[in-house]
Amino acid sequence: MNLLSGEVVLNALAAATTGQVISLSMPIRGATSSPAPTTIPHLRGRPLPQHFMSVDGGDYAAGVRPIGAGLRVADDALLVSPHGTTTHMDALCHMWSGESLYNGHPASRVRSYGATRCGIETVGGVVARGILFDVPRHLGLTHLPADFRISADLLKEITDDLRPGDVAVIRTGWPLTWARSPDEYWSGQPGLAADAGRWLAEHDLALVASDNAAIGGLNPRQLADETLADDLHLILLWRHGIHLAEMLWLEDLADAAPDHPFVFVAAPLRIEGGTGSPINPLAIL
């Protein structure tokens, strides 16, 4: 909330032209709860979401009695470790170097019961102009190759219409590889080059979002391997306090091919002390 003045928000809302609302989220598909449990892009080795029903229609089919006068209810539980498993937003406490978080808060305040500094519950919500950088479309590709690093110059070729408070939405197309082969998806990931991160940081954005898993690229061991100076999380999240959103599903937005800014809304769950939150970002064209 504090990211955005009322004027910036009103300007953002003015970007809508058709009122079409597009979800930028992958489904959350539970490891145990689905007939097709592993068909969603995710980083290898991460604990997948688990979704459990504590009462469901099957129970009534098996003879469970309704509540009171005849109500039937289905109820459930979700376990989710958002980083690397689903569309999510990073809190400012998610990554740092040395002893201090963004803005000098001591990293020792991030404890087993949660972060008392820079937790995801401090975000409130993001309502901003969204700018789509559809890099593979610009290059005539279906998706970027795994080792592709997006330079600042390439972003500028697409657009330099970035204002303070905007959200830059970076499409790599990499999630499309999943349907072909999870092993290909895990073979690395395209992402921003360090100079692109610095260029975005100069614009005082509210958020940088991407359909890849780490904003920057990943090597085949699923690690970012830039130096500390060039690490994308450190540039954006740690040095500049710019929130990150990762693992978005941008194909529907890309198909709509907006040639102008849109309204971007993300409302992370107010998980007290959380390092991030699963989100369902919305684009309003």
Place this chain on the structure above:
Amino acid sequence: MNLLSGEVVLNALAAATTGQVISLSMPIRGATSSPAPTTIPHLRGRPLPQHFMSVDGGDYAAGVRPIGAGLRVADDALLVSPHGTTTHMDALCHMWSGESLYNGHPASRVRSYGATRCGIETVGGVVARGILFDVPRHLGLTHLPADFRISADLLKEITDDLRPGDVAVIRTGWPLTWARSPDEYWSGQPGLAADAGRWLAEHDLALVASDNAAIGGLNPRQLADETLADDLHLILLWRHGIHLAEMLWLEDLADAAPDHPFVFVAAPLRIEGGTGSPINPLAIL
């Protein structure tokens, strides 16, 4: 998304006048992860959220080595059963009577691996005009008493400016009792009377939201005790397919005292087959 045409969305966005963004969500405070684990309003006996850190600043203080060149990361997991424990939205599969869900889908499709009909992942997002019914303020009360049932006439006294696709936001003030005494919070809950539910249903709303736990009222056993014909979930969710959002935090919105509609946004997580989702609804004034 299919709830709302582009025109309705554009009209909704036009309701914003100052650009102030207010979160309508309570914090999610974990049962195990907080120094103050039980200070959030919730229904008695429900499994509280649990929030775990899988790596945190304490680990680095204890000597864990950074990743690669010197990155430090905090990561976590959240377990949440949204109904009754935190701000959430109900899927259309959450409640029914007899053998069929809303729109005639067989209830037997709601199984342990999730609902293949009417799950929360089908919602996409809600972007609508929000209309605040601040019932206690209208009556000169801090909060409604536990046995108060809000009639249609009382809602109409506040406003009858409801259009198709709007979101009715019903404030009872009941969460304020929690700070005084959880036992008082658990002694019952005020909520809509059946005729109010029917009146709202007539307006073809996108969503009815409230700061109470069940839209309708609850008795001291924390149960709705209307007849099947008069049950608020059945009237709104089951018969009319109007989504419900419960356990909102409306005090900040009430303090802003909007005397006109605002933009209401809710983006439930796309939990495949889920009966609901925790949400962080936003009001944009």
Place this chain on the structure above:
Amino acid sequence: MNLLSGEVVLNALAAATTGQVISLSMPIRGATSSPAPTTIPHLRGRPLPQHFMSVDGGDYAAGVRPIGAGLRVADDALLVSPHGTTTHMDALCHMWSGESLYNGHPASRVRSYGATRCGIETVGGVVARGILFDVPRHLGLTHLPADFRISADLLKEITDDLRPGDVAVIRTGWPLTWARSPDEYWSGQPGLAADAGRWLAEHDLALVASDNAAIGGLNPRQLADETLADDLHLILLWRHGIHLAEMLWLEDLADAAPDHPFVFVAAPLRIEGGTGSPINPLAIL
């Protein structure tokens, strides 16, 4: 395993006279999974076990197809925080004072990914002579009062037949209060006095087990309030490396009224780095 030489184990097995096997465990009853979710003794405010079925008979009643030729399977998941919620055994890493665990291991080795020193997986199993101290029966009571602290002299009155490697099983009867009133159960707990802990420690036992929640007593705030020198966990677990088992169900054993030692077996799950484990201890008379 290293606790017990082969000779001690063979002596323990020789204690059996009738071959009757009695479980000393309470049921694990899930917070979400039971029609009667809160009827098991537990400490107030602790996260209760949660038990979820990922596929069950209800699903087949609702039309799920069998596997392959016609197999039907039920599968489930358990979430448990054993301390304070169910019958469990404490690892040596569970409690300490200052910077070091039992035996001087640095406490900083107990991290978010588990304890690399003194975790529960190092126990293996306990096969020992069990000696029942049925204190309320000795005093002609149904159960001890909440503020009762069991002295060394009182234990000695019951028996002083304790050998190295034995398991002392201390009955207070306190779980019987639960059926009358959870509030009474939560009003405090009887337990060992410090001098009783010291006397037991002198005997080089393998384990001290009790039906109370903390071996020592608890005040109405559910805290042990002895000084550091007199704290029962510190005396037994930390200073002497004697494992503890708590929240046993001893009523069936008490009804059998063994007037001689029996075989006591406990096999904690080999949870790597765990601070404890739920257990189902067995008495073989």
Place this chain on the structure above:
Amino acid sequence: MNLLSGEVVLNALAAATTGQVISLSMPIRGATSSPAPTTIPHLRGRPLPQHFMSVDGGDYAAGVRPIGAGLRVADDALLVSPHGTTTHMDALCHMWSGESLYNGHPASRVRSYGATRCGIETVGGVVARGILFDVPRHLGLTHLPADFRISADLLKEITDDLRPGDVAVIRTGWPLTWARSPDEYWSGQPGLAADAGRWLAEHDLALVASDNAAIGGLNPRQLADETLADDLHLILLWRHGIHLAEMLWLEDLADAAPDHPFVFVAAPLRIEGGTGSPINPLAIL
């Protein structure tokens, strides 16, 4: 408990000769909590155990204040889906064909809140003579090949000393392949042939245990592919009510090479309505 008369138990205890206690359990290694998260044999695609610390030594290193006079405590939570992920015991409600569980109980009693018939909490404990069938050793192999099915004749060659109430412990050596290659482990599994299951069933055993994942063999898709008549779970668990324990670690027991029966103890957690339980079975030689 009802499986075993006192006489049978006393006979079992008499099998011990050296008092050596050997754990037959793999460690439980959490998916999120370990520096080496996936190095334990498990079936592909199953949700791995998750182990979380809710307070640990790192928190104190980061400045968390001790409790009261100076106590420090570590506490944790375990989430486990035992089938296919760790050493566990199957309840009689785990598998069936048609509409009825073992002994004619309706399968519709196995619901989302647990099984009210044939749940794991009814087992109590198993204290029995254990008989090791070390099949690869008998054949001069390190481990059996993936497509090996152990016939009744082969078991009889090893020993026919089986009495009612005994536990047959079948070693395949298959877990040894894991260290070489998880893909090899997942390429199939050796196990009992149907006639071996029938021969064991004739002996009225208390339990059949194995180091493989399904008692019978598995094909490369990790499925049992016998007919319904020949399925090992149906023969043993469903038709004869003989409990099963799977994914044991038998290498330490095999190294001890017992040439005579031993004491076998397993004490499943009393998970109310559970389809199984993680266990730490003990062999007492």
